Amino acid sequence: MIVALIFWAFAALAVAGGIAVFVVNSMARATYALAVSFVAVGAMIVMLHLDYIGVITILMMLMEMAIMAVFMVMFMGMNPALMPMDMTHHKRRSVILAVVVFAVLVVAIFLIPWPARTGTPAADLTRSLGDAIMGTKMLVMLAISPVLFATIVAGLVLANPRGRYDRYGDQLDRRTTDGHPDPDDPVRGGIGR
Amino acid sequence: MSSPAAGGAVGAVVLLPLGVAVLALAVASVNGAVNARAEGGAVRDGFAAPVRETARLIRQQRRTLPGADSLLWRIAGAGLGIAAVLQVVVIPFGDVTFADLPVGLVWFNAIDVLLWALWWLLGWGANSTWSLVGGYRFLAQALSYEIPLMFALTAPAIGAGSLRLLDIQAAQQSVWFVVWMPVSFLIYVASVVAFSSWGPFQSAVGVDIGQGVLAELSGIDRLLVLGGRYAVLVAGAAFSVPLFFGGGSGPLLPGGIWVVVKTAVVLAGMLAVGRMVPTIRPDRLAEIAWVIVVPLVLVQLAVVAVIVAVNGGAL
Incomplete structure (x- = not known):
């Protein structure tokens, strides 16, 4: 109750x-x-x-x-x-x-002939979820993750108006003739690249 | 009151918040004492500084800027301490645990993500530019520490083959996890300091932006946030005990006492090391975290996984 x-x-x-x-x-x-x-x-x-x-x-x-x-x-x-x-x-x-x-949706709730439960839940539901993801569904997961990640990164790169890509274009590792980095980014990362 | 469930509920509601508050005050006092010593003042004054500040803030009238989002601001201010207690409630004290969640480790992770929301809302609610800059600094920092932290939390789970803290603690009967998961442990404690906006990770409340998130806080609101910061630091240190230091195991004393003692030792280490390292800018931290720390923690996970596979369980 x-x-x-x-x-x-x-x-x-x-x-x-x-x-x-x-x-x-x-x-x-x-x-x-x-x-x-x-x-x-x-x-x-x-x-x-x-x-x-x-x-x-x-x-x-x-x-x-x-x-x-x-x-x-x-x-x-x-x-x-x-x-x-x-x-x-x-x-x-x-x-x-x-x-x-x-x-x-409400009509569907009442009209759909809901099936009765078959079988019983696993003893450890977290483990059976892990087995499913890392076992039979592994290929799907492996395919989906890079696609999702690439979509996010591409979306950001294209939409961000003053991002690194917009300022310097691609090929961030190009150099001038005297060896200086050509896209000379004033904001360096933490490991000094 | 005789049933264990009722006793546990009373303990969780009364004892845990009190214990977290006492430890948080102790950490703040020791920090104040070291501060006073560094500035050439009396150590005793520094030690009492948090108590004096508490008394001052309780009496101070709270002030609010026009246009402040007081609702979200105050929810966030009160939330830090609550988040700390919510993290501590799943920690086993020896064999006793107030809330035995089957996914206690993930619970800790969920609450530490709640801190993202709380710190940003604190920055947002004040309706002050510097506060908002502080809030965004915290999120930028969070993007660097959270992924390494999640991986670091995975190591004890792999070692014990369970997300339940009692199982993780029991798997360390012969060797503590800190011995064969040192990288995970270091990343974990660094992340705890980072989600508390403390030590080298305090750029969200940095003096260069007029204390950032703290800039407009006054009175009881400020007290809750200053105390809440130390409370989440304490909660993170306490959580490292079942994860890496064998939980309540130890000679002579009961398990609950050992958990508190080990927590205090971890806190002392955080204080000592945290004060030696300069503040790290979030934009620099991002590259350090993703280029150096993430590969390191992945190697650590690989080592742990191989050991578990070869040994057929924890060492």
Whole structure:
């Protein structure tokens, strides 16, 4: 009974956080309202006894929101991201879309003939998750990670207006005739390259 | 009150925050004493400095700039100490543990990522340029220390074959993990100092930006953040005990006492070494972390994995 109540409290928190994202008028509040929503979802996953996935969800979402705060200022320029602003746009179309999707999902809940449970959960769910990822699904993981990573790096390089790539182009290791580094970056890294 | 669960709950709610606060005050006092000695003042005055500062801040009226996001600012200020307690709550004290999570190690990691949010929100909430610069400095630093920290945390998990802290502690009965995972340990303690914005990793609160994140904090808000900084430092040191120093194992004294003693020794080491190293700029740290530290920790993980595979378990 108490467990069910806590579960529903987290569910309500998740929905409330999601609504708050569009109600508040600051980027920071919207970002962290979304974080609260995700953390509540993570807590619900923990309550389903999927400890590892639940805690990892909390970890990843907090990290993601913190990084999002960096990106929103970096790519919006200082002013818009730091000023109070409306968090919604294309209001009419968004509302129609949201209502239709919600209706479809609710109808689906009642119409889908949910299958009965077959088999029993593994004794150690974290271990069986690890076995799946590192075993049969290893190829998928190996293929997806570099693609995702390359997408992130390429997106940043192309979108960042005053990044190293924009200032110096490619071939960062080229030299002038007297041996000096040609893209002479005044901001050197920590190991003096 | 007779049931162990109720006793554990009381302990977690009362004892743990108190213990963290006492240790945090002790670290701040010793740091103050060394500061006073370095400046030629009386050591006793330096030792009492944190107590005096606490008394001053409790009486001081808090001030807020116009346009400050007080809600997020104060949540973040109070959050540091809470995060510290949330980390300590899963640590086993000998055989006793307040919260025996099957994924205690990942829990620690999740809470240390919460610190990213808290430090940035502290910088954001004040509505001050220098505070915001400090908040962004912390995130830039976090991008350098977090990946090495995650890998460093993986080593004890591989050694014990478990994410549960009781198992990790039990796997060190013959040899402590610090002996065959020294690189992981060093990266771990450096990261703890970094997520506390302390020592060489204090650029987020640096004097060159008018104390950055701390710039606009006053009164009880400032006290919570200054204390919370030391509290997360204590929590990180305490967490290294089950990870690398065999948890509560030791002769004569009960396990709980040994955990506190080992925590104090780790804290003393952090204080001593942290004060010797100059502050590192986040933009320089990035290259050091990704070009030198990440390969080092990967080699460490490979060594640990081979040892575990050959030996069929921990040493």
